[in-house]
Structure formats: C-alpha cells, structure tokens
Amino acid sequence: MSFGFAPPPQVSPPPSADSAARLGRMLEPAEWASAGIPLLRNPREIVTGLHDRHRPVPSTAIVAVLDTHERVTASASFTELTAAPDGWEFRNVLLAHLRRVIPHDLRLRAPVRTAVLLYCRAGEPLWTETDGAWMWGLRDACTLHGLRCGAYITLTPDRWQVLGEGRGGRRPRSSSVNKPVTESRRTGAGPPEKRRTTAPAEAPHTAANLPVARGRPVPRRTGGGAPEAHRHTAAR
Secondary structure: OOOOOOOOOOOOOOOOHHHHHHHHOOOOHHHHHOOOOEOOOOHHHHHHHHHHHHOOOOOEEEEEEEOOOOOEEEEEEEEOOOOOOOHHHHHHHHHHHHHHHOOOOOOOOOOOOEEEEEEEOOOOOOEOHHHHHHHHHHHHHHHHHOOEEEEEEEEOOOOEEEOOOOEEEOOOOOOOOOOOOOOEEEOOOOOOEOOOEOOOOOOOOEOOOOOEOOOOOOOOOOOOHHHHHHHOOOOO
C-alpha cells in the first residue's frame, strides 16, 4: 500500500502594501456619485471645444478650468502611459499642469472656478480602475489648487461619456489618426504655453448612477481624498 499527499491548493499571494495603497487612491462609482460633482450645462460644447483645440489620441488627458459661466479659460493636454494607475501620481501631474496655466484660488473662501478632466482611451465608455485613479487625482488636485472638482469625461472609439451624468454622444470620439496639438493656451493671458485650456461649471445637481465595467472588480477604498493629498509631497 502506498500513501500520497494531495498537492496544496493554489493560494494567490496577498497584495503588497504598495498595491493596496494604490487601490485605495481610486474613487469607486458610488463615491464619485456622492461627492457632489457639478453637472455640466452643455457638455457637448465643452467636449467639442477641447477636442478641436487639443486633438487627443489614446492615453491623452486634457485638464481644463471653467469659469462661472462654463467657459474654458485655460487648459493643458499631456500623455500619460502607466501599467498600474495611481491616483497620487495622477494628482501630481494634474496639479503641475494647473499651476503652469492658471493661478491658484486658495485665498478664496469658496471655489469659484471648476476643473474638468477629459481622458482619451481605448475600450468601452464604462468605469475602469484607471478612471477611478483619475477621479481621485482630479479631486485632490482641485483641493490643492483651490478649485471645485468638476466632471470626468472619457473619450473612447465609440463615443464620449460624462461618467456619472449619463450623458454622451457619438461625436467627437477617440481616433488614432489625430495628431495631438502640443500648444497650450490660456484665454485672455500672455503667450501660449504648452497645451492648456479652461472652462467653468456651476453645480445645481450632483452626479449619480455611474456605470461599472462588466466583469471588472471594484477596488475597495482604503483611503483617499484631501487628507491623503497632504500626507504626500505634491509635485512642484
């Protein structure tokens, strides 16, 4: 008679501390919907204007500042490639571009201008972990620059979509044949810089019902927001 031992079950290794912290620097759909994000009155006009100005290709992010009349006053576009999206890194790069194109409003008692983010990517116009990291980064960058956190918009091969608002359209959409514009501008101010724009938005309503990509696990949130922003040194 022979005796054998069953092979031990396959156990996936626990996530590293860095991975857990990175997953904590994402905003889940429910968190974004409850954050009081102001709805855009005319998102199509803003998306079309930013697309015409920057002509984004996949992996291009466009951060824009809106005044109280929802006009773009400054904007910047840049390419961000990463295998492991991290809200902290996104926050720092957004903050660096905002500082180049528009002065901060930290001395004001309440924000009067709004920052929105348009991200051009492949895939479906549903929430992904990368979107969650961009949302976290946008919210914290706005806090550190004295701005109101505004809409997060995805531009995919099928359509553009304001996540959380349920509004979108077929045109414009992502295209790999565009040549990104490397010029940045600030409306009504000095010489053009390196890829920027702005526009405002007031918030009579809040976002809700953000779609989630099918089959994609929603990361558990372990922390984030402005307190996390102050525990790290923002890029200057």
